[in-house]
Amino acid sequence: MRRLRIVALPYLVWMLVLVLLPSLLILLLSISDLDIYNLGAFSFVADGFEELSKPLVIEAMKNSLRLSALATMICLLIGYPVAYYLASLKTKKKTMLITLFILPVWSNMLLRIIAWETLFFPNSILNMFGVSLNLIGTDLAILIGMTSMYLPFMTLPIYSVLEKMDTSLIEASKDLGASNMQSFLKVTLPLSLSGVVSGVIMTLLPSMTAFALPERLSGGKTLLIGNIIEDYFMKTSNINGGAMISIALMLVIIVLFITVVHFDKEGETLL
Amino acid sequence: MSLWRKSPLLILTIFAFFIIYLPIMIIMLFSVNGSEKDYSFDSFSLKWYVEMFEDPQLFEAIRNTLMIATISTLIATIIGTLTAIGIHSLSKKNRTNMMILNNIPVINPDIVTGISLMLVFSLLPISFGMPTMLLAHIFFSIPFVVLTVLPKLKELDPNLYDAALDLGCSRFGAIYRVIIPSIKTGMLAGALIAFTMSIDDFVISYFTSGQGFQNVSIWIYSRIGRKSFSKGVYAYNTLVVFVTVVLLLISSRKNKKTIVRKEEK
Numbered sequence: 115m116r117r118l119r120i121v122a123l124p125y126l127v128w129m130l131v132l133v134l135l136p137s138l139l140i141l142l143l144s145i146s147d148l149d150i151y152n153l154g155a156f157s158f159v160a161d162g163f164e165e166l167s168k169p170l171v172i173e174a175m176k177n178s179l180r181l182s183a184l185a186t187m188i189c190l191l192i193g194y195p196v197a198y199y200l201a202s203l204k205t206k207k208k209t210m211l212i213t214l215f216i217l218p219v220w221s222n223m224l225l226r227i228i229a230w231e232t233l234f235f236p237n238s239i240l241n242m243f244g245v246s247l248n249l250i251g252t253d254l255a256i257l258i259g260m261t262s263m264y265l266p267f268m269t270l271p272i273y274s275v276l277e278k279m280d281t282s283l284i285e286a287s288k289d290l291g292a293s294n295m296q297s298f299l300k301v302t303l304p305l306s307l308s309g310v311v312s313g314v315i316m317t318l319l320p321s322m323t324a325f326a327l328p329e330r331l332s333g334g335k336t337l338l339i340g341n342i343i344e345d346y347f348m349k350t351s352n353i354n355g356g357a358m359i360s361i362a363l364m365l366v367i368i369v370l371f372i373t374v375v376h377f378d379k380e381g382e383t384l385l
Numbered sequence: 386m387s388l389w390r391k392s393p394l395l396i397l398t399i400f401a402f403f404i405i406y407l408p409i410m411i412i413m414l415f416s417v418n419g420s421e422k423d424y425s426f427d428s429f430s431l432k433w434y435v436e437m438f439e440d441p442q443l444f445e446a447i448r449n450t451l452m453i454a455t456i457s458t459l460i461a462t463i464i465g466t467l468t469a470i471g472i473h474s475l476s477k478k479n480r481t482n483m484m485i486l487n488n489i490p491v492i493n494p495d496i497v498t499g500i501s502l503m504l505v506f507s508l509l510p511i512s513f514g515m516p517t518m519l520l521a522h523i524f525f526s527i528p529f530v531v532l533t534v535l536p537k538l539k540e541l542d543p544n545l546y547d548a549a550l551d552l553g554c555s556r557f558g559a560i561y562r563v564i565i566p567s568i569k570t571g572m573l574a575g576a577l578i579a580f581t582m583s584i585d586d587f588v589i590s591y592f593t594s595g596q597g598f599q600n601v602s603i604w605i606y607s608r609i610g611r612k613s614f615s616k617g618v619y620a621y622n623t624l625v626v627f628v629t630v631v632l633l634l635i636s637s638r639k640n641k642k643t644i645v646r647k648e649e650k
Contacts, residue, residue, distance in 0.1 A: 133501070140500070220629055348591070
């Protein structure tokens with residue numbers, strides 16, 4: 115089958131053009147006054163760095179880090195036990211159950227956000243049950259929304275690792291005298307680490323960069339870094355400023371990406 | 386596991402299902418709500434299922450969404466499968482490197498993919514709209530097809546391909562007659578993921594579509610909280626969820642069949 119290697123070549127070119135080129139472009143735009151819509155001469159300027167010291171941008175970065183870290187922690191605390199439980203089921207239905215758990219991801223996210231939004235207003239369909247929430251604008255609203263949207267991303271990679279795990283290892287640890295807790299901490303947990311790393315990153319990144327979700331569930335009050343980037347690129351057309359903020363974000367992403375690659379080289383936990 | 390250890394896990398799992406399914410249930414409820422308001426439910430009505438076809442802009446957005454999803458899935462499945470075959474035949478080191486490259490768009494947040502593609506497309510001599518959105522959808526779908534097809538290729542006996550060549554097949558004949566039939570389930574799964582990702586994508590489409598060409602998500606985003614937000618979209622989403630469930634049931638049944646066949650052999 116070695117002769118088929120050639121088929122991978124066009125993809126390499128395609129990926130370099132659509133992944134590497136734009137990354138370099140963003141880097142160039144962030145440190146120059148290049149006009150992307152009207153290419154011509156440009157000079158290197160340091161204006162971009164001022165973007166990073168604007169109070170609004172710093173505030174948005176802090177919000178992004180705080181809320182995404184909290185959301186990821188909540189998703190891990192719920193997602194790990196759920197993945198563990200589903201993977202431990204003896205029934206053949208467990209594949210169906212985990213698929214059902216992923217299914218909502220395949221339904222329109224904006225509409226799911228709007229559905230939460232309507233529930234969080236004091237005047238909502240929950241009034242029928244005598245409940246009235248007033249959560250719009252609170253961190254809690256954003257955290258509930260993020261948990262609801264991203265929990266499947268945390269659960270699936272952990273489930274895939276736990277499901278493939280050789281259960282005889284756990285039996286062996288018990289034969290050797292480990293308690294349930296000990297065999298979980300010393301066998302199951304370390305072996306599921308690659309799933310946990312993938313899950314954490316698949317949750318952390320979308321929650322850190324969300325923009326429609328915080329916009330709706332905070333009533334426009336809480337800005338995340340995604341809101342700033344959307345604003346720069348799509349509303350005020352400050353491409354160079356937006357590029358600088360994206361670079362800051364991409365540095366975080368690169369560190370996280372290297373971590374995933376370290377634990378899971380071929381991306382087996384990504385699906 | 387004894388019951389006292391199991392029940393907290395069971396309760397947590399039910400809670401997790403609840404929190405991810407609640408918004409879907411609410412959308413279903415809204416789709417049959419006779420009231421114009423989202424905060425009261427007075428009567429059962431199917432009028433939004435009719436409205437979905439009668440609001441011209443919503444209907445156009447739905448048509449665009451399905452068209453983009455169909456074309457991008459077809460193209461991504463073909464390219465993704467060939468690419469997976471190519472990657473599979475690489476040396477171990479090159480394969481790992483290609484997979485790292487392949488997984489960048491999977492891990493990258495949509496907003497970064499969105500602005501990256503927007504910048505590259507603005508360098509190309511094409512105007513923003515249907516073609517750019519289609520290219521973007523093909524781009525983010527291929528890695529998922531590669532990820533679903535590659536494990537199937539690993540299960541395949543590499544001698545089969547060489548045997549087909551020895552018996553007189555051309556290279557592509559051997560791919561078509563020997564490799565493709567053995568990786569069909571992976572391709573189908575990849576196509577299903579690509580299609581559902583495409584139908585529901587918002588962020589990447591938003592950054593790569595420019596003005597004028599809207600899919601359902603962009604239609605929603607430009608109308609949230611406005612009068613022109615037609616509740617027909619709740620009906621559309623409910624139908625999409627039902628179709629997805631049916632497709633999943635069919636594909637899981639197919640999977641079962643292939644497993645049975647293997648066991649018979």
